[in-house]
Amino acid sequence: MEHEIPEHVVEIKGLWLTDHLLSQFRKCARLGRPLMALCLLLGVSTLLNSLYYLIWYWSQNSLPATKFYLLEGDNLYRLLSLAINIGLFYACARGIFEGYKAWRLLRFSETDDDALLEGTERLGKMFRWLVIWAGVFGARILFVWLSRQLMS
Amino acid sequence: MINTPLDAPTDFIPSAEERPAGQWMEGYWVKIAYWAKYFSFAIWAYFGWLTYSHFTARTAIMLVFYIPTVYLGYSCFQFSSILNRALARRDQLLLQEAFLKLHSFLILGLVTIAFGLISSLNDWSITFILTSHGH
Numbered sequence: 001m002e003h004e005i006p007e008h009v010v011e012i013k014g015l016w017l018t019d020h021l022l023s024q025f026r027k028c029a030r031l032g033r034p035l036m037a038l039c040l041l042l043g044v045s046t047l048l049n050s051l052y053y054l055i056w057y058w059s060q061n062s063l064p065a066t067k068f069y070l071l072e073g074d075n076l077y078r079l080l081s082l083a084i085n086i087g088l089f090y091a092c093a094r095g096i097f098e099g100y101k102a103w104r105l106l107r108f109s110e111t112d113d114d115a116l117l118e119g120t121e122r123l124g125k126m127f128r129w130l131v132i133w134a135g136v137f138g139a140r141i142l143f144v145w146l147s148r149q150l151m152s
Numbered sequence: 153m154i155n156t157p158l159d160a161p162t163d164f165i166p167s168a169e170e171r172p173a174g175q176w177m178e179g180y181w182v183k184i185a186y187w188a189k190y191f192s193f194a195i196w197a198y199f200g201w202l203t204y205s206h207f208t209a210r211t212a213i214m215l216v217f218y219i220p221t222v223y224l225g226y227s228c229f230q231f232s233s234i235l236n237r238a239l240a241r242r243d244q245l246l247l248q249e250a251f252l253k254l255h256s257f258l259i260l261g262l263v264t265i266a267f268g269l270i271s272s273l274n275d276w277s278i279t280f281i282l283t284s285h286g287h
Contacts, residue, residue, distance in 0.1 A: 015173040015181075015242060015244060016171065016244055018170050018244065018248070019170065021247065024254075027255055031259065034262070035262055041269065042272055053279050124183035124187060127184060128187045130187075130191050134195075141201055
């Protein structure tokens with residue numbers, strides 16, 4: 001025997017943007033924005049700390065006026081380290097930027113469908129950039145560990 | 153009495169003003185769940201590295217400050233897996249639960265960042281000690 005499903009019942013199947021769900025988005029957004037601001041503060045503090053130490057190191061070990069050799073001393077290590085750090089800070093900044101935009105849009109998504117869509121899209125981008133940042137961070141740990149092994 | 157599909161949770165009935173999420177939103181949720189899963193693995197890997205480095209430096213007691221990191225990874229993983237299940241089963245209640253987990257993830261994120269900032273202050277003091285005393 002074949003059952004007929006009424007049309008309005010079929011429409012219920014699937015995922016809905018209920019008031020409860022939308023209020024959860026806004027609740028998350030209230031926490032997400034200060035979290036991103038604190039992440040930015042931590043990132044800037046770490047960056048300034050690294051730069052301060054680097055400048056101090058250069059002032060103590062001023063480079064000789066002779067030719068620059070990549071494989072001499074620890075020039076290769078310092079250049080690779082600098083490149084990895086730039087990648088690390090870029091990925092982190094992009095993740096924070098996407099996250100901050102996402103939470104700001106979701107905060108005001110109650111009456112704006114475009115903000116809801118863009119905010120959700122940017123939330124995915126935030127997680128993607130944070131994964132990339134974590135990947136670069138892992139590469140940095142591996143790089144430091146390998147250099148120590150090679151130097152010892 | 154309002155009918156609901158047999159395989160849908162009986163305590164979810166959308167009101168007249170509520171709308172389906174639509175293909176775009178569901179597509180974005182799929183991407184969020186995918187990347188959030190890998191981010192949770194990254195958080196656990198970071199904790200693994202911290203554990204290794206503190207044990208080799210004989211400062212294992214410092215790991216107490218990183219316990220929120222483990223829960224941070226766990227709540228991120230839960231968010232991702234519940235969201236994936238909600239999308240696969242098309243279950244509204246699971247979807248709402250997933251975003252509740254995202255809220256917990258954000259609270260834990262705030263706690264972790266607070267510890268991170270304390271650790272950053274410690275890094276600054278180490279840098280000042282190093283630079284004021286030379287090599």
